[in-house]
Amino acid sequence: MYLTPLVLTTIAGLSTGLGGMIAVVCKPTQRLLAASAGFAGGVMLAASLSDLVPGALRFYSSYLPPLGRGAALVLLLAAGMLLAGALGRLLPEEADLADRMAGDAARTAALRTALITGAALLLHNFPEGVLTLFAGTADPSLGFRTTLAIALHNIPEGLAVAVPFAFAMHSRWGGVLAALVSGLAEPVGALAALLFLRGWFTPGFLNGTVVLVAGVMLWVALAQLLPAALAYRRRLPGLLGMAAGVLLMLLGIAALP
Template sequence: MVASPLVWTTLAGLSTGVGGVLAALCPPTRRLLAVSAGFAGGVMLAASLADLVPEALRFYGQYLPPLSCGAALVSLLACGMVAAAALGRLLPDEAALAGRLAGDEARTAALRTALITGTALLLHNFPEGVLTLFAGTADPALGVRTTLAIALHNIPEGLAVAVPFAYALRSRLGGVVAALISGLAEPVGAVLALWCLQGWFTPGFLNGTVVLVAGIMLWVALAQLMPSALLERDRVVGLVGVAAGVLAMLLGIAALP
């Protein structure tokens, strides 16, 4: 009975590979990298502010007065931002990566951006896998609709991960693989929820996790991706990427059941 929802969850997660394949159609260049950084930043801003936070706000608003609800959301977002800043310090810095890429500064910066972006989206995909599995278990028709909707907005996420990896590694296949790995967090999250952590996944816990992830994504977008996209030499194409990322993610959000 659980096998079918788990298959749907896996398909939803692996749809990030479609974004990776789309990214592989174009040779990775500096301008494409700026567009990609802006695109990823736009995707994360829209996903956080137009999807994750409003859903949690509606949930907590049922149980808390307005001021307490706002304070809870702000606290969780702040915790997510602090966690993202700490994560950035734990990942290898550009000096440590430079030796692996023959001192190429642009590729080194791209690789670090790719690692941070991929980690943030991997964390974002974890609760999505739980959502898809639970929806499919409760109602198969709802599970199929949820899978299709999440697969739709996983495609731009796959693009956002694949381009910087492809540029840094000089391998389009490497970008596709990175996009697929980020999507694997969805079936992994579903399996953990089913076998190990099922007692923890109450609606309150899941919504709290979603807001923490939103804080992580906001920090990554504002502190890592936007500065990379808006460098003076490529500012216009970076802004185009931001706009495209916001619009693409809003389209995906609109399709969610």
């Protein structure tokens, strides 16, 4: 009963590796790094504000008055931002990473960007894995459509992790591996839901988690990715990357709801 949904969830999660393959095809340069940071920031902004938050708002509209659902969204988004800020403090500072990177400031900044982006996407992919599992269990055709939608959304997310990691570590295949690891949260989330947490994953809990993750992604985009994209002398690659990320994610949301 659960084998096919678990396989679909794994396929959706590991599609991040397809985005990571761009790090193999294209040499990671500072220009590509700026473009990918802008792209990742655009993807996270569009996904949070145009997909995750509106979906939860529709759910809360059935249970709460306007002020109540607005307060619920604001509080959960703020909690997600606080969580992202705390997460950033737990990760190594650039000064600590610089010792391992022989004082290379660009590689140090790229590695920290990859770590923060990867951590945010791990949190984002966990509820996606639960969603794919439940959709496939309830209706196989819905499971296939959900898998396709999430797999296509995961490709740019894999790019966002792979390029800065490949630049920092001088390893293109290492970037692909990092992208794949960020996608593993989806089958892990599905297995956790199936084995241990099935009673917790009510619609209210899942929608609250989605908004919390949206807050994390907003903070990572605004505090880490977009400043990194615009930190270089030439800002055009970062701006173009951000525009491409927003437009591509909006296209995906519209075409594959």
